[in-house]
Amino acid sequence: MVEVGQPAPDFTLRSHDGQQVTLSQFRGQKAVVLSFHIASFTGG
Secondary structure: OOOOOOOOOOOEEEOOOOOEEEHHHHOOOOOOOOOOOOOOOOOO
8 A cells, every 4th residue: 555655656547538548657747636437438
């Protein structure tokens, strides 16, 4: 588990348009916001 103040581990996800996005791509940015909508696009 990541503790407060520690950097998050690098990971890769697919964006809404299918592109692979890696957390390290945003290194140096002021903030990164992740929003998970698990069932929003499943049709169920």
